[in-house]
Amino acid sequence: MTPSTTTARATGASPRRGVARTNRWRLTGLILALCGLAALALLSVAVGSRPIPLSEVLDAVFNYSGQIEEHIIIAQMRMPRTLVGLAVGAALGLAGALIQALTRNPLADPGILGVSSGAAFFVALGVSVFGVGTILGYVWFAFAGALVVTLAVYLIGSAGRGSADPVRLTLAGVALGAVLSGLTTAMTLLDPTAFDQMRHWNAGVIAGRGYDILLPVLPFLCAGVLIALLVARPLNSIALGEDLAAALGTNTLWTRIAVVAAVTLLAGGATAIAGPIGFIGLMVPHIARWIVGPAQPWILGYTLVLAPALLLISDVIGRVVLRPGEVPVGIITAFVGAPVLILLIRRRRASGL
Amino acid sequence: MSAQTHNHARSTARVDFGHAVVQIRGRRLSVRFAVRSVVTVVVLAALAGTLALVALTLGDYPLTLEEVVLALTGQDAGMANLVVVEWRAPRALAALAFGAALGVSGAIFQSLTRNPLASPDIIGFATGSFTGALVVIVIIGGSYVQVAGGALVGGILTAAAVYALSYKRGVQGFRFIIVGIAVSAMLASLNTWLMLRAELEVAMSAAVWNAGSLNGITWAQAGAGSVAVVVLMLLAAAQSPGLRQIELGDDAAKALGVSVEPVRLGLVITGVALTAAVTAAAGPISFIALAAPQIARRLARTPGVTLAPAAAMGALLLLAADVLAQHALPSSLPVGVVTVVIGGSYLVWLLVHEARRQV
Numbered sequence: 001m002t003p004s005t006t007t008a009r010a011t012g013a014s015p016r017r018g019v020a021r022t023n024r025w026r027l028t029g030l031i032l033a034l035c036g037l038a039a040l041a042l043l044s045v046a047v048g049s050r051p052i053p054l055s056e057v058l059d060a061v062f063n064y065s066g067q068i069e070e071h072i073i074i075a076q077m078r079m080p081r082t083l084v085g086l087a088v089g090a091a092l093g094l095a096g097a098l099i100q101a102l103t104r105n106p107l108a109d110p111g112i113l114g115v116s117s118g119a120a121f122f123v124a125l126g127v128s129v130f131g132v133g134t135i136l137g138y139v140w141f142a143f144a145g146a147l148v149v150t151l152a153v154y155l156i157g158s159a160g161r162g163s164a165d166p167v168r169l170t171l172a173g174v175a176l177g178a179v180l181s182g183l184t185t186a187m188t189l190l191d192p193t194a195f196d197q198m199r200h201w202n203a204g205v206i207a208g209r210g211y212d213i214l215l216p217v218l219p220f221l222c223a224g225v226l227i228a229l230l231v232a233r234p235l236n237s238i239a240l241g242e243d244l245a246a247a248l249g250t251n252t253l254w255t256r257i258a259v260v261a262a263v264t265l266l267a268g269g270a271t272a273i274a275g276p277i278g279f280i281g282l283m284v285p286h287i288a289r290w291i292v293g294p295a296q297p298w299i300l301g302y303t304l305v306l307a308p309a310l311l312l313i314s315d316v317i318g319r320v321v322l323r324p325g326e327v328p329v330g331i332i333t334a335f336v337g338a339p340v341l342i343l344l345i346r347r348r349r350a351s352g353l
Numbered sequence: 354m355s356a357q358t359h360n361h362a363r364s365t366a367r368v369d370f371g372h373a374v375v376q377i378r379g380r381r382l383s384v385r386f387a388v389r390s391v392v393t394v395v396v397l398a399a400l401a402g403t404l405a406l407v408a409l410t411l412g413d414y415p416l417t418l419e420e421v422v423l424a425l426t427g428q429d430a431g432m433a434n435l436v437v438v439e440w441r442a443p444r445a446l447a448a449l450a451f452g453a454a455l456g457v458s459g460a461i462f463q464s465l466t467r468n469p470l471a472s473p474d475i476i477g478f479a480t481g482s483f484t485g486a487l488v489v490i491v492i493i494g495g496s497y498v499q500v501a502g503g504a505l506v507g508g509i510l511t512a513a514a515v516y517a518l519s520y521k522r523g524v525q526g527f528r529f530i531i532v533g534i535a536v537s538a539m540l541a542s543l544n545t546w547l548m549l550r551a552e553l554e555v556a557m558s559a560a561v562w563n564a565g566s567l568n569g570i571t572w573a574q575a576g577a578g579s580v581a582v583v584v585l586m587l588l589a590a591a592q593s594p595g596l597r598q599i600e601l602g603d604d605a606a607k608a609l610g611v612s613v614e615p616v617r618l619g620l621v622i623t624g625v626a627l628t629a630a631v632t633a634a635a636g637p638i639s640f641i642a643l644a645a646p647q648i649a650r651r652l653a654r655t656p657g658v659t660l661a662p663a664a665a666m667g668a669l670l671l672l673a674a675d676v677l678a679q680h681a682l683p684s685s686l687p688v689g690v691v692t693v694v695i696g697g698s699y700l701v702w703l704l705v706h707e708a709r710r711q712v
Contacts, residue, residue, distance in 0.1 A: 156701060156705060171700065172701065174700070175697045175698075175700030175701045176697065176701060177697075178640060178693050178696065178697035178700070179693065179694050179697030179698055179701070180697075181693065182690050182691075182692075182693030182694040182697065183694060185560070185564055185690050185693075186686055186690045186694075188560075189557070189560060189561060189564065189686065189687070189690070190684060190686075192553060192557060195553070195556070195557055195560065196553050196556075199545075199548050199549060199556060200549065202545060203545050203546070203549055278538060278541075278542075279538055327546060328545075328546075328549070330542070330545070331542040331543075331545055331546045332542075333542075334538040334539045334541070334542040335539055335542060337535075337538075338535040338536065338538050338539045339535075341531065341535045342518055342531075342532055342535050342536075345519075345528055345531045345532060345535075346518075346521060346528070
């Protein structure tokens with residue numbers, strides 16, 4: 001079986017140089033993107049069913065007073081939500097960039113290792129078998145599911161040989177993901193309560209997720225980011241192909257294990273916090289590659305800034321489109337991201353890996 | 354050991370295909386079969402037929418095979434006749450016909466994109482048809498026929514949109530896949546949102562529809578569906594030489610004199626129409642289209658996916674999944690849930706099995 005990797009390699013073979021060709025331009029762009037992200041974060045705190053002027057936002061940050069209603073709204077609802085958005089977005093984007101670099105497949109997203117289907121399966125188990133009904137209760141089920149299923153995918157993908165080759169890893173993820181999603185559907189269709197809770201969890205939400213959910217997961221996310229930054233350079237040589245990478249002195253086995261571990265921590269943690277939010281991990285690395293070309297450290301850096309930006313924009317749009325109601329952020333991301341992806345693929349120069 | 358039946362003087366240059374083939378040469382039409390493919394199709398069809406008879410005996414009103422045969426041949430006009438002919442036969446027929454349709458449709462798409470992970474789903478048909486059905490179920494609250502109509506409209510519009518968006522001096526396989534994924538992702542979001550807005554019971558009935566179910570299939574749907582499927586499969590068979598050429602790659606096919614784009618469009622339309630016929634009657638049944646061509650390819654040991662074995666395998670798979678879905682569990686599940694679990698497990702097994710062989 002030759003899955004999409006072969007097609008991908010055939011069509012996007014020659015890595016093209018990005019828009020920013022020198023490191024000075026790349027650094028300038030990164031700083032600009034960071035400024036944009038900061039502005040978006042402020043916007044995310046200001047916009048909502050009750051708009052708060054920016055001056056008041058800054059006032060609440062630097063000069064907090066528990067007497068003013070706006071300040072309480074900011075401190076207890078908008079700030080946690082924005083911080084959760086930043087963390088989840090960065091984690092998903094980084095996980096996507098890593099898995100695309102490892103599998104050398106531009107279609108790979110973190111879900112391909114079975115992270116989201118595993119998390120969903122365990123949450124459904126928790127809801128229908130153990131009667132868990134709170135967001136705080138879901139977190140550990142989702143995280144455990146992501147870890148266990150990714151491990152299983154890795155074992156199936158590497159069965160028989162010394163290490164998992166990316167094509168088999170992809171197929172194993174798709175196959176196991178399908179089985180688990182079928183079982184999840186079966187469980188929820190037999191249990192209306194579970195169905196109701198799962199359809200809300202499945203949408204992908206960062207509203208109402210506070211520090212009590214973010215803080216326990218944060219150490220795992222940080223560990224994931226750390227591993228990701230450590231493997232950035234080895235991934236550059238992996239992009240040349242396994243054999244060449246080994247010849248260049250890269251320890252491909254350990255790089256691969258480190259990447260799978262980082263993706264599991266990042267995507268598993270993000271899914272545990274917010275539920276499955278698709279498309280960010282798939283989308284943002286493509287945009288980053290379009291800007292900087294095929295240089296993994298820069299791609300990871302840009303993704304780390306651009307992914308939370310996409311998530312925050314989507315979240316702000318979700319609050320505004322259907323006032324006074326809200327649309328879950330996981331539903332908006334595809335609508336913001338998919339048209340960009342279609343435009344990029346029609347230009348054809350952005351998909352090279 | 355090629356058992357060739359030609360006696361033509363010019364055909365001294367025998368081609369070794371690497372497997373046994375039978376050639377029949379007429380004045381206007383020559384046909385070549387691979388022996389193993391033919392045997393595979395016959396065996397699979399026989400298995401499916403036997404399983405269909407067994408399926409007719411199973412249920413709350415158990416019958417023996419003898420009683421079933423009597424009822425089918427019209428020699429028993431009592432309760433058995435009602436149960437077998439009116440209740441169980443349309444469902445078994447639908448499972449066979451729809452399974453074959455999905456198998457062929459999957460084979461067409463995997464062949465066109467030369468990607469074993471491709472299925473009609475990549476063109477967004479399943480997601481689009483769910484969007485159409487959801488709009489009818491949630492907003493209008495329509496009947497069975499209206500839901501089927503909504504699904505057809507949604508699916509066809511989506512497929513057309515994906516084709517149009519990926520068209521740029523021809524439709525190239527990779528771009529086709531990516532655009533399909535992007536459009537499907539947007540529609541999937543829309544579906545999630547519609548499900549969230551709906552009442553719990555409405556949302557659950559929509560979810561059951563989306564899983565794909567053969568519950569409550571009557572002669573009207575099974576008959577109309579089967580006729581449509583047979584016609585479309587004949588169309589697909591007529592187009593299969595073109596499909597073989599395109600499989601060589603666009604450039605090679607053009608060099609052989611095939612006008613690639615019209616042939617491909619015709620194949621896409623046939624594949625989508627096959628899926629549409631199934632979806633309208635039973636909802637989007639997933640994974641048969643993905644798994645059947647690949648299993649059949651391994652059984653028939655053909656170099657690429659082929660239509661006839663895929664059809665036979667699809668029929669057998671869907672019927673088996675439906676029997677399991679009806680009788681294996683205390684409460685009956687939509688057949689689509691079972692096909693996903695079976696198909697996925699098969700893929701896992703296949704991966705482990707292939708890995709062992711490589712050592």
